[in-house]
Amino acid sequence: MERSKYPLYFSFPALFVFLLFFITPTLIGIYYSFTDWNINADAIKFIGLENYKELFNEPRLKQAFINTLIFAAAVTLLQNAVGLALALLLNEKLKLRNLLRMIFFMPYVIAPLVIGYIFRAIYHPEHGIVNQFFGLLGMDFMVQDWLNDPRFALFTVIMTDIWRVAGFSMVVYLAGLQFIPKDLTESASIDGANYWTRFKHVVFPLLAPAFTVNVLLAMIGSMKVFEIVMVLTEGGPGYTTEVFYTYIRNTFSSGEMGYATAINMLLFALVTLVGVPVLMAMKKREVEM
Amino acid sequence: MRKMKAVHLTMALMLGAFSLTACGSNNGSTQGTNAPEGTATAGPSAEASAQPSAKPVTLTFLIPNTEDVTPYNLIFKEFEAKTGNKVEVQALPGGDYDNMLKTRFSTGDFPDVFLMQPGTKQYVKLRADETLYEWSGEAGVWDNVIDTIVDFQKNADGKAYGVPFGKTGMMGVFYNKDVFEKSGVAAPTNYANMIEIAKKLKGDGVTPFYEGVKDGWPTQVFYLTGWVSQVDQEIGDEGVQKLNVNQLKLSDIASLKDLFVKSKEIKDLGLLQKNTLSGTFDELQNELGEGKVAMAFMLDGILPQLEKKFGKDFVTNKIGFFPFPTATDTGTAMITPPNQLMVPSKAKNLDAAKELVKFMISKESVNTFYQSQPGIPVFKDATSELYPMQQTVKGYIDEGKSKVNIQNRLTASFLDFGKTLQNFHITGDVDTAIKEMDANYVKDGKAKRLEGFE
Numbered sequence: 001m002e003r004s005k006y007p008l009y010f011s012f013p014a015l016f017v018f019l020l021f022f023i024t025p026t027l028i029g030i031y032y033s034f035t036d037w038n039i040n041a042d043a044i045k046f047i048g049l050e051n052y053k054e055l056f057n058e059p060r061l062k063q064a065f066i067n068t069l070i071f072a073a074a075v076t077l078l079q080n081a082v083g084l085a086l087a088l089l090l091n092e093k094l095k096l097r098n099l100l101r102m103i104f105f106m107p108y109v110i111a112p113l114v115i116g117y118i119f120r121a122i123y124h125p126e127h128g129i130v131n132q133f134f135g136l137l138g139m140d141f142m143v144q145d146w147l148n149d150p151r152f153a154l155f156t157v158i159m160t161d162i163w164r165v166a167g168f169s170m171v172v173y174l175a176g177l178q179f180i181p182k183d184l185t186e187s188a189s190i191d192g193a194n195y196w197t198r199f200k201h202v203v204f205p206l207l208a209p210a211f212t213v214n215v216l217l218a219m220i221g222s223m224k225v226f227e228i229v230m231v232l233t234e235g236g237p238g239y240t241t242e243v244f245y246t247y248i249r250n251t252f253s254s255g256e257m258g259y260a261t262a263i264n265m266l267l268f269a270l271v272t273l274v275g276v277p278v279l280m281a282m283k284k285r286e287v288e289m
Numbered sequence: 290m291r292k293m294k295a296v297h298l299t300m301a302l303m304l305g306a307f308s309l310t311a312c313g314s315n316n317g318s319t320q321g322t323n324a325p326e327g328t329a330t331a332g333p334s335a336e337a338s339a340q341p342s343a344k345p346v347t348l349t350f351l352i353p354n355t356e357d358v359t360p361y362n363l364i365f366k367e368f369e370a371k372t373g374n375k376v377e378v379q380a381l382p383g384g385d386y387d388n389m390l391k392t393r394f395s396t397g398d399f400p401d402v403f404l405m406q407p408g409t410k411q412y413v414k415l416r417a418d419e420t421l422y423e424w425s426g427e428a429g430v431w432d433n434v435i436d437t438i439v440d441f442q443k444n445a446d447g448k449a450y451g452v453p454f455g456k457t458g459m460m461g462v463f464y465n466k467d468v469f470e471k472s473g474v475a476a477p478t479n480y481a482n483m484i485e486i487a488k489k490l491k492g493d494g495v496t497p498f499y500e501g502v503k504d505g506w507p508t509q510v511f512y513l514t515g516w517v518s519q520v521d522q523e524i525g526d527e528g529v530q531k532l533n534v535n536q537l538k539l540s541d542i543a544s545l546k547d548l549f550v551k552s553k554e555i556k557d558l559g560l561l562q563k564n565t566l567s568g569t570f571d572e573l574q575n576e577l578g579e580g581k582v583a584m585a586f587m588l589d590g591i592l593p594q595l596e597k598k599f600g601k602d603f604v605t606n607k608i609g610f611f612p613f614p615t616a617t618d619t620g621t622a623m624i625t626p627p628n629q630l631m632v633p634s635k636a637k638n639l640d641a642a643k644e645l646v647k648f649m650i651s652k653e654s655v656n657t658f659y660q661s662q663p664g665i666p667v668f669k670d671a672t673s674e675l676y677p678m679q680q681t682v683k684g685y686i687d688e689g690k691s692k693v694n695i696q697n698r699l700t701a702s703f704l705d706f707g708k709t710l711q712n713f714h715i716t717g718d719v720d721t722a723i724k725e726m727d728a729n730y731v732k733d734g735k736a737k738r739l740e741g742f743e
Contacts, residue, residue, distance in 0.1 A: 039395060040416065040738045125567050148503055148567035150715050237502070237566045238712030253388035254704065256736050 026268075033265045037258035044258070051262035061263065063239045064247040067154060068223055068267075071243060072274075074158045075165070075222040080214050082162060083169020084207075088199070090170070091177045101174070105167035112164065116231025119160050123147045123232075150240040153233050157241055161228050165221070169214045176210030177203070208286040216279055223271050345373040346638045348645055351390065351403035355383030355506075355570070356628075357593035360661035364654045371648070374641050383570075384506045384707060387414065394420055399633040401642040405451060407626040408697035409444045413737050415631075417450040422632040422643065425449040429647055433655075438667045441626050451629025452646055456664025456673070458625035459682045460514050460694065461612045463591060464584040465577055468495055469609070472583075476611040476619070480551075483614050487560045490583045497560040499582040501568040502714050505707025510586040512710075514613040515548040517692040518620035529698055534741035535734055540727040549719045556714070565714055574598060577608075586613075588625070592676060593662055610678030612685065622685035625694045627667045701734035701742065 033051060037044045055061055090101050107115065122128050123146040134142040146156040180203060188198045226245035229235060235246035244267045251260040350365070352358060358378055365376040379400070381389050390403065394415060405411050415421060424430055425448050431439055434453055442449040462483075469475065469486075472493045477483035487497035501507030521529075523544040524537065531537035539545060555561060562568060562582065574591060576582040578599040585591070596604045612620040630649060632642045648654060652670060659666060659673035665683055666673045675683065685691045696703065703726060713722035734742030 038736060038738065039391075040413065040736060125564060145564055145567050148564065150566070234505075236505075236708065236711050238708065238715045240715070250705070253391055254733065254736050255391070 029261050030265060032258055033262035035258045037261070039255035039257065047258070051259045052266070054259065055263055055266065060239055060242065061247060064235075064242045064244050065270075067241060068225070068243045070154065071158055071161075071225055072219055072222040075161050075225075076215060076218040078158075078162045079165050079169050079218045079222075080211070082166040083214065084173050086166065086170040087173030087177060091174060101170070104170055107164045108168040110164075112227035113231050115160065115164050116228050120147065120232060123156060147233055148237050150237055153237060153241045157229055157232050160232065161222070161225065164228065165218065169218065172210050172214050173207065176207045180206045205285075208282070212279065212282040212286060215282060216275060219278065220271055220275060223267065223274070345375065346641050347375040347377055348401040348638055348641055350376050350378050350645075351393075351400040352378060352380050353383040353386040353404070354380040355588075355590045356380075356404065357590070357597070357662060359593065359597075360658040363657050363661065364649055367654065367657070368645060368648050372641075372644065374638075374645070376645065384504055391415070394633070397635075399636050401632065401636045401638050402645055403631055403633075404454070405629045405631050406697075407441065407451075407453070407629055409442075410697075410700045410702070411629065411631075412444055412450050413700055413739070414702075415450075417444075418448075420633055420635070421450040422634045422636075422639070423448050423450055424452055427643075430650065433650070433652070433668045433670060435667050435669060438626060442629065451631045452650060453627045453667050454630045454649060454658075455627035456659065456662065456666060457627060457686075458589045458664065459610070459679070460510050460588045460623045460625065461586070461610055461682075462514070462584050463577065463587050463678070464609045464611070465580050465582070466607050466609045468580050468583045476609060477614050479618060480614045480616055484555075484558070484560075487555070487584070488558070491560060495580070496562045496576070496582045497584060498555060499562050499568060499573045499576055499585045500565045500714075501570045501573050502565045502711055503567050504570050505711060507568075507570050507573065507585075507587065508710040508714070509703070509706050510588060511552055511613075512545075512548050512706075513694055513696060514586060514623045515551070516545070516695045517623040518613040518615050519544045519548060520695070521621070521692055522615070529695065532730075533698075533700055533739075535701075535731060535739075536741065538727055539730055540723050546719065546723050549713065549722055552713075553717055553719060556717070566711070578603065589664070589679075592678075605676055608676075608678060610681050622682050622691040623694055624682065624686065624691050626697060700739055701730055701737060704729040704733040 032044075034046055034048060035044045036047045036050070086104055090097055090104070094100065123130055125131060125143075125145040125148070128146075130146060131143045134140070144152055146152050184202050184206075185198050188202050193201070224245060225243055226249070229241055229243050229246055230249070233241040235242040235250075244263065248260050248263050248267075251263060350361070352361065358380060361378060365378070369375055387406075390405075391414065393399065405415075411417070412421070417423075425443060430452055438453050439449075442451055442453055444450075464476070468490065472486075472490050472495070474486045474489055477486055490497045500511075520542060524531075524542060528537055528542075532539070556565070562576070570591075573582070573585055573587070574594050575598070577585055577591075578595055592604055592608070595608065599607075612622045614620045630646045632639065632646060636642045650668070652668075655666075655668050655671045656673075659671055663674045663676055664679060665675065665686070682691070706726065706729070709722055709725045709729065712725070713719075716722075731742060
């Protein structure tokens with residue numbers, strides 16, 4: 001069957017909107033990153049690479065950089081693992097399938113700020129249900145100050161975010177699973193392939209587009225993490241959960257707009273540097289049905 | 290198909306780019322809102338145009354949540370009855386108050402009136418000449434204010450962008466008298482004595498000190514109170530002036546470094562509560578009130594909170610106060626000038642906002658305030674019943690053994706000091722902490738484009 005083709009100029013209105021509201025501000029942002037724009041100064045001067053030089057000597061940014069990468073790697077990996085597992089489970093014929101799908105997706109539609117406030121109570125060292133639960137089980141070694149102990153704070157934020165976003169990955173994977181023709185898995189089944197073999201050789205390759213979408217969105221989203229960190233830990237204790245955006249927020253609020261924009265650009269470059277190769281690699285392994 | 294894929298890919302990248310530059314573009318518009326309009330300074334001419342709004346309006350009043358709102362609500366109730374205008378109080382987190390306020394200013398989301406910490410450095414922070422209403426020539430504002438307080442409100446040009454409101458505050462060590470009595474100890478005579486007392490209290494099963502490290506700001510009080518007792522003795526007023534123009538480095542002040550050493554010593558001796566990193570201002574009040582904790586380096590904002598939780602009698606009879614002791618004596622009392630009421634010149638209801646400020650500093654309103662929050666008054670004919678610990682501070686003031694908080698004497702701020710101290714609690718590295726404090730101070734001076742820092 002031949003696919004209907006549309007002329008390229010159909011996308012021009014959308015491209016124009018993107019150009020006006022997306023590309024132009026980006027270019028303006030790039031320009032400001034080379035200026036000394038500061039709310040306490042009357043004039044804005046072009047200062048070349050000064051902001052970039054300064055930010056590479058900032059130890060706090062280095063910490064934010066490391067934390068952001070750890071956060072992004074952990075969330076991307078686990079969000080997809082949990083999302084895929086949930087999708088495979090809820091693709092089976094279960095009685096409460098639709099209800100469970102809704103329950104697992106629900107955290108994604110709740111504002112991260114609200115989730116942050118709820119989890120602050122959940123992780124409370126004395127009154128939080130996490131520690132009370134471990135206490136009831138007699139697992140006192142697991143009773144910890146989850147958000148304020150530098151050893152656990154970043155891990156706790158990561159786990160909370162995975163809880164929040166895994167449902168989204170699940171939905172994308174579920175959509176991907178729906179598109180896999182049943183006759184392919186059924187014929188593999190008749191040929192004697194067990195569940196794991198069917199998954200490895202039939203389902204997994206055909207889920208590649210869903211993987212691309214999920215991995216890319218998870219990666220970009222987690223590199224831009226802000227609200228959940230801000231509400232749960234404010235980047236603390238100390239700088240142990242500081243990420244790019246909590247640091248950017250800090251510099252913006254001290255009035256250093258040019259410098260803060262330079263950090264933003266650094267993050268933009270980082271997302272692009274990581275995102276584009278990942279996108280290319282994942283696109284390569286996609287197969288068309 | 291390939292072309293469409295390319296279009297999709299371009300669009301996805303554009304979307305990513307937009308989300309990353311959203312902050313930058315937002316703040317681009319910010320600058321426009323901050324542009325001078327030439328109407329910021331008004332003086333007497335503004336008075337003439339100040340008319341109560343014919344139609345009732347709702348005014349927004351911003352206040353940090355470390356302040357007790359009770360007296361404000363009482364005053365606003367009276368104001369509402371008198372004018373028909375309503376006042377909506379928005380209490381913002383104390384630790385983030387300045388940042389949130391600046392953000393609201395830079396986005397043009399001005400409150401009508403807001404409470405601000407004292408000190409002319411706030412004028413620099415908020416770009417007062419462009420954003421705030423100027424009060425120095427306003428009739429009916431200054432007559433009742435004590436002269437020294439009037440002077441403190443004005444910048445070098447004699448302009449006042451804030452109106453004093455509240456009381457002379459204090460910071461120091463608040464202690465539970467019952468706990469001290471049970472252990473047979475009294476307020477310390479010097480620093481070593483304070484540590485001995487703390488050890489004795491610990492031996493009796495009480496936590497000697499509480500640090501609200503999670504909240505960040507409470508940890509600063511140790512250093513600010515220590516400054517007036519210890520650092521001011523080393524560098525004097527001249528040193529402070531040098532700090533103001535960046536001719537003296539914080540990291541070169543030996544007595545400041547010693548404060549970090551002392552703080553670490555207190556922690557290493559196990560004189561703090563168990564989970565210092567999860568310590569909060571709220572828990573501090575509970576533990577001090579319940580007698581589980583003996584002492585806390587704190588500001589007097591704790592008093593109304595304690596009164597709310599444990600009653601007026603408790604605050605009157607069971608809470609004591611002493612300054613940060615020195616090696617040889619009981620130290621210098623750290624005092625804070627009253628807060629300032631400020632009105633953005635672009636406030637939505639400017640006239641009604643000015644009217645509210647004048648109502649707040651009227652004799653009746655001021656007395657309502659002091660009834661609810663007793664303190665050392667800043668208005669000439671005000672009456673206030675002082676708590677015993679405020680009498681203690683007044684004694685220090687009368688003896689000439691008091692000094693204004695260093696934060697109110699410097700134009701640059703100890704930027705992110707709470708964070709630095711949180712980190713210090715984790716690492717225990719004195720040199721790193723003081724180096725960071727110094728670097729952040731210079732950074733703030735630079736960001737504010739202050740003389741000597743650029």
